[in-house]
Amino acid sequence: MSDPASSEALFARARRVIPGGVNSPVRAFNAVGGTPVFITRGTGARFTSADGKVFIDYCGSWGPLILGHAHPAVVEAVCRAAADGLSFGACTEREVELAELLCARSPGMERVRLVSSGTEACMTAIRLARGFTGRRKILKFDGCYHGHADALLVSAGSGLLTAGLASSSAGVPAGVVADTWIAPYNDTAAVEALMQRHGDDVAAIIVEPIAGNMGLVTPTPGFLEALRRLTRDTGALLIFDEVITGFRLGPTTYGSLCGITPDLTCLGKIIGGGMPVGACGGRTDILERLSPSGPVYQAGTLSGNPVAVAAGLSTLKILIDENPYPSIERQGRRVAEAIERQARMHGINAHCAQRGGLFTIFFGEGPIRNLHDAKRCDAARYARFFHHLLGRGIYLPPSQFEVSFISAAHTDDDVTRLIEAANWSAGIPLTNE
Numbered sequence: 001m002s003d004p005a006s007s008e009a010l011f012a013r014a015r016r017v018i019p020g021g022v023n024s025p026v027r028a029f030n031a032v033g034g035t036p037v038f039i040t041r042g043t044g045a046r047f048t049s050a051d052g053k054v055f056i057d058y059c060g061s062w063g064p065l066i067l068g069h070a071h072p073a074v075v076e077a078v079c080r081a082a083a084d085g086l087s088f089g090a091c092t093e094r095e096v097e098l099a100e101l102l103c104a105r106s107p108g109m110e111r112v113r114l115v116s117s118g119t120e121a122c123m124t125a126i127r128l129a130r131g132f133t134g135r136r137k138i139l140k141f142d143g144c145y146h147g148h149a150d151a152l153l154v155s156a157g158s159g160l161l162t163a164g165l166a167s168s169s170a171g172v173p174a175g176v177v178a179d180t181w182i183a184p185y186n187d188t189a190a191v192e193a194l195m196q197r198h199g200d201d202v203a204a205i206i207v208e209p210i211a212g213n214m215g216l217v218t219p220t221p222g223f224l225e226a227l228r229r230l231t232r233d234t235g236a237l238l239i240f241d242e243v244i245t246g247f248r249l250g251p252t253t254y255g256s257l258c259g260i261t262p263d264l265t266c267l268g269k270i271i272g273g274g275m276p277v278g279a280c281g282g283r284t285d286i287l288e289r290l291s292p293s294g295p296v297y298q299a300g301t302l303s304g305n306p307v308a309v310a311a312g313l314s315t316l317k318i319l320i321d322e323n324p325y326p327s328i329e330r331q332g333r334r335v336a337e338a339i340e341r342q343a344r345m346h347g348i349n350a351h352c353a354q355r356g357g358l359f360t361i362f363f364g365e366g367p368i369r370n371l372h373d374a375k376r377c378d379a380a381r382y383a384r385f386f387h388h389l390l391g392r393g394i395y396l397p398p399s400q401f402e403v404s405f406i407s408a409a410h411t412d413d414d415v416t417r418l419i420e421a422a423n424w425s426a427g428i429p430l431t432n433e
Contacts, residue, residue, distance in 0.1 A: 007038040007050050031399040032383040037390075042069030044409040047395070055395040056414050060405040062397070063212075063244050064269040066324075066357075067315055068409025074273050074314045081310035087302060095304035098313050102271065102279060105320070106253045108261035112281030113290055114304040118243035118268030119147025121278035122206065124290075124298050125264045126151060129204035129237045131296035132286050139194065139205045139236075141185040143371030145213035146206055146241050146266075150176045185211055185370045186219060188226045199234030204264075206239040209254045212403040213244075214374040215360035216353040218367075224260050231263070237286070243268035243278070244403065249329075249356040251320045273315030275308035324408035328357035331406045331415045335359055338419040349378075357406035361385065361396075361422075374401065385422075392421040 005013070015021035022028045022036065029036045038050040045068050047057050057069070067074065081094070099112045115121050126138055126149070138151065146152040154177045181202075183190045195202065205227055211217040231238040240262040245254040247270040255262050264282035271277055281287065291297045302308075319325075336354035339361055343350035351366025352359055362368055363385070364377030382400040389396055394417065396404050406415070 005038075005050055008035050010038045010050055011035050026397075026399055026402065029398050031379065031401075032386045034387060034390075036398075037395065044068040044070075045407060045411070045414050053393070055390075055393050056410075056417055057395050058404040058406065058410075058418065059395055059397045059402075060407055061274060062269070062402070063248070063405055064272060064274045065405075066248065066270050066328075066407050067273070067318060068407045071273075071315070071318070071409075073318060074311050077310040077314035078275070078307055081307045084306065086307055087305055089301050092304065092306050092309070094306050094309045094313060098271070098277075098304075098309050098316075099279075101313065101316055102267070102281060105247075105251060105256075105316075106265065106281065107256050108283070109253075109265060109281040110284040111287035112279050113287065113298065114309070115278040115280065115298075115300055116276045116302050116305070116308075117147070117278045118241075118266065119149055119278070120300065121243065121266040121268055121280045122146040122152060122239075122241055123149040124280045125239045125241075125266050126204065126206065127298065128280065128286060128289060128296050129239065129264065131294075132289050133203045133235065133237065135201055135203035135236070136179045137181060137198065137201045137203060138179060139181045139183060139191070139202055141207055141211070142182050143185055143214035143217070143374065144206075144208045144211055144241070146208075147243075151180055152206070153177075154180050154182065184372065185214075185217060186223050187370065188220075188223055191227065191230060195230045195234055195236075199230070199236065202231075202234060202236040204237040204239050205231055206241055208241045208244065209258065209260075210245050210355060210358070212358065214371050214401050215362055215368060215377075216355065216358050216403045217369065217374065218353065218355055220369060224258065228260050228262070237263040239264045239266065241266045244358075246270060247316065247319060248358065250325050251316070251323065270315065270319075271312045272308050273311035273313075275311040276302070276305070277308045277312050322408075325356065328406050328408060328410075331410055331412075332357045332359055334415055335406070335418060339422055342419075342423050359404050359406070360400075360402070361404075362400070389418070389421050392417075394418050394421050 011021050020028050039047045040050050041048050048054050102112050103109050150172045240255050242253050242265055246267040250257050266280055268278040289296045332354045336352040339352040351362045362377045363381040368374050379400040
């Protein structure tokens with residue numbers, strides 16, 4: 001048997017057959033430089049690269065792996081489901097069980113449609129809002145990313161922002177985004193002004209209730225409440241994109257935790273336990289407009305896939321039964337407090353935004369309230385910081401504009417390793433030159 005290929009060799013092969021050598025842009029390391037890490041296996045809070053190096057993983061497949069890699073109970077559930085059949089394109093009991101669980105754990109979610117990705121969930125929510133209200137306009141927020149559907153791929157965050165394409169994407173016709181309006185995140189006055197002038201034309205406001213695609217940006221007091229009030233006053237729908245936050249901060253949606261009930265909620269990542277699952281749920285009168293009950297068409301051959309649903313069910317049941325959230329929150333606070341304390345000690349201008357197990361290290365003045373603040377931070381310094389940690393066996397997201405994740409599998413020692421590796425006294429090139 002030949003020796004395993006290195007990450008560098010695999011990337012060279014990939015570039016010959018895959019655009020840019022990757023199947024999702026932010027994996028390419030373009031924002032931080034260097035060769036992407038190719039992964040061979042993961043267990044708990046760690047993964048092993050094709051080069052045989054072991055890393056403590058704070059990316060967690062960009063959010064789904066709240067229990068860590070290859071949790072035994074999730075793997076067992078997937079194997080049992082796979083043995084029964086990989087896909088049927090027909091109804092199964094497991095998809096009913098997952099839908100029941102989501103509705104039971106999410107007050108205000110009376111019906112839910114399962115899909116295969118967060119992008120598909122948000123695309124469905126927008127079409128449904130337009131079909132329900134009979135209106136065309138959508139309001140989204142600068143730096144919020146809701147997947148790569150054409151109508152939402154304008155002033156988006158995540159990989160689009162990382163690639164320097166903050167306005168939109170080539171291939172998206174101007175007419176497609178003409179009905180998408182943009183406001184700054186956390187700017188209540190801007191939303192109020194727009195809704196006062198044009199509220200009767202707005203089908204929905206879609207928002208990440210905690211933004212996670214320009215780095216971690218939390219809502220200012222009263223912002224989400226204002227969105228709820230303005231949509232009710234104008235007859236528009238409020239859509240919470242909780243692809244990242246759903247079941248991340250507690251065994252429910254963030255809307256439930258903060259006491260705000262949107263009309264529609266989009267879910268993904270954690271509810272699939274690492275497998276491709278998304279969901280769009282909300283009020284009965286809205287969801288029943290979906291085909292075959294109503295005139296708004298949506299379909300998917302792999303929607304409710306039995307293997308993916310099994311992974312999601314297993315993950316959610318563990319989260320409900322074991323409640324790892326207080327421990328994850330404690331670890332998140334440890335990271336944020338240590339990073340900011342060390343930055344102050346060494347005269348570094350840095351801010352660590354944190355909520356639960358979500359955190360982003362911004363090299364700039366905090367707090368970060370919107371995309372403008374995030375873009376003022378020093379992305380080049382983040383790139384140096386990323387590679388310093390990478391060399392010490394710590395894997396963060398390869399972009400300043402993404403969120404890091406702590407899982408239930410991360411131990412006190414794992415978090416200590418991150419804190420020690422990030423200590424500016426270690427001589428990494430992050431002084432204020």
